[in-house]
Amino acid sequence: MSEANISLRKVVKRYTRGKQTVEVLHSLDLEIAKGEFVALMGPSGSGKTTLLNLIGGLDQPSAGEVMVGGERIDKLSSGKLSSWRARHVGFVFQFYNLMPMLNAERNVELPLLLTGLSGAQRKQNVAAALSVVGLADRARHKPSELSGGQAQRVAIARALVADPTLLVCDEPTGDLDRSTADEILGLLQTLNRQHGKTIVMVTHDPKAAEYASRQLHMDKGKLIENG
Numbered sequence: 001m002s003e004a005n006i007s008l009r010k011v012v013k014r015y016t017r018g019k020q021t022v023e024v025l026h027s028l029d030l031e032i033a034k035g036e037f038v039a040l041m042g043p044s045g046s047g048k049t050t051l052l053n054l055i056g057g058l059d060q061p062s063a064g065e066v067m068v069g070g071e072r073i074d075k076l077s078s079g080k081l082s083s084w085r086a087r088h089v090g091f092v093f094q095f096y097n098l099m100p101m102l103n104a105e106r107n108v109e110l111p112l113l114l115t116g117l118s119g120a121q122r123k124q125n126v127a128a129a130l131s132v133v134g135l136a137d138r139a140r141h142k143p144s145e146l147s148g149g150q151a152q153r154v155a156i157a158r159a160l161v162a163d164p165t166l167l168v169c170d171e172p173t174g175d176l177d178r179s180t181a182d183e184i185l186g187l188l189q190t191l192n193r194q195h196g197k198t199i200v201m202v203t204h205d206p207k208a209a210e211y212a213s214r215q216l217h218m219d220k221g222k223l224i225e226n227g
Helices: 048-055 078-088 104-114 119-132 148-160 178-193
Strands: 006-017 020-032 037-041 063-068 089-093 166-170 198-202 214-219 222-226
Touching: 006 048, 020 048, 020 222, 037 048, 037 178, 048 063, 048 166, 048 198, 078 089, 089 148, 104 119, 104 148, 119 148, 148 178, 166 178, 178 198
Parallel strands: 037 198, 037 214, 089 166, 166 198
Antiparallel strands: 006 020, 006 063, 214 222
């Protein structure tokens, strides 16, 4: 697998709304080492999710360089960027984004359907991912039959199933109670420390940020403090 080190140089992101152009990120520089667990904090509208989307290849900058694992992803075509994401990045969102009609193992399998893996290999990878998140016994349960914490564990298993080097998490515990949130954050910490996953997590929650190895703070499109 490629190195998951992340390097942003003079990154600018602008959006056009009608006749108005809004600059969300202002000439931003950032380095994240392979194997770091970084919490990205700041008020709403500070640019956290925009930055996260650039790192995960969900969006591209208006100017500047975005390099992940030694590859200039800002230079990739949309097709190549989609392929790159499938190989290298796992996504975890606040509201799980599970397919309600599919059981846990089918939800986890979804990213693998775009690969050339055989059915047997996909099944093996799915079982391993569910085991890592402690849900091997819930493989046949649908999302409606799971608690919020279990649903988020399924979402994390789905993010892990293709064995990415980078996990991108946008408010992964924002919909969970404190106790369940701590369980999920502990799982992310284990994935970082024991499995070597690089994790970049947006959060509003200072307690969640404490699980990270480094905290970054954003305000008005700029990094204002490196922790």
